[in-house]
Amino acid sequence: MELVSTHIVLNDDIGVRGNLYGGKLMAWIDDASSAYAREVIKSPNTVTLKVSECLFLKPSKLNNIIKLYCETVKIGITSITVKVEARRCDVTQGDEEVVCTTEVTLVQIDEDGRPCAIKK
Ligand SMILES: CC(C)(COP(=O)(O)OP(=O)(O)OC[C@H]1O[C@@H](n2cnc3c(N)ncnc32)[C@H](O)[C@@H]1OP(=O)(O)O)[C@@H](O)C(=O)NCCC(=O)NCCS
Numbered sequence: 647m648e649l650v651s652t653h654i655v656l657n658d659d660i661g662v663r664g665n666l667y668g669g670k671l672m673a674w675i676d677d678a679s680s681a682y683a684r685e686v687i688k689s690p691n692t693v694t695l696k697v698s699e700c701l702f703l704k705p706s707k708l709n710n711i712i713k714l715y716c717e718t719v720k721i722g723i724t725s726i727t728v729k730v731e732a733r734r735c736d737v738t739q740g741d742e743e744v745v746c747t748t749e750v751t752l753v754q755i756d757e758d759g760r761p762c763a764i765k766k
Contacts, residue, residue: 647715679750724761
C-alpha cells in the first residue's frame with residue numbers, strides 16, 4: 647500500500663474516553679482516498695460516492711501518529727475503489743498497527759457533475 651498522509655492526534659481531535667473522534671479519522675480517510683484516487687486516475691474531478699464498512703479496530707490517543715495508506719481495488723468505467731488503512735505508528739520502535747480499515751468509491755465527474763469515463 648502507498649503512504650498518502652500522516653497526522654498527529656491533537657487535543658481538538660479527542661472525544662470521550664480520550665479516543666480520537668471517529669468522524670475526524672473519517673475526514674482524514676476521505677481526504678487521503680480522494681488525493682490518492684486523483685493521482686491514480688490523473689484527474690482532479692472526483693466526488694466520493696461510497697464509503698464501505700468502516701471498522702475502528704483500535705483506539706488512537708493524544709499525540710499518536712496516524713498514517714494513512716491506500717491501494718487501488720478496482721478501476722471501472724467512471725469509478726475507482728480504494729482500500730484505505732489507518733495505522734498507528736510507534737516511532738520509537740518503527741512498528742505500525744492498523745486502527746481502521748475501509749474502502750472508498752469515487753466517481754470522476756464532468757463540468758455538469760455527471761459521471762464521465764476515466765482515461766486508461
Ligand atoms: C457520484 C454521482 C455523480 C454518481 O452519479 P450516478 O448517476 O448515480 O452514477 P452512475 O449510476 O452512472 O454510476 C457511476 C459509477 O458509480 C458506480 N456505483 C453506483 N452505485 C454504486 C454503489 N452502490 N456501490 C459501488 N459503486 C456504485 C457505478 O457502477 C458506476 O461505476 P462505473 O462507471 O465504474 O461502472 C452522484 O451520485 C453524486 O453526485 N453524488 C454526490 C457526490 C457527493 O456529493 N459526494 C460528497 C462530496 S465529494
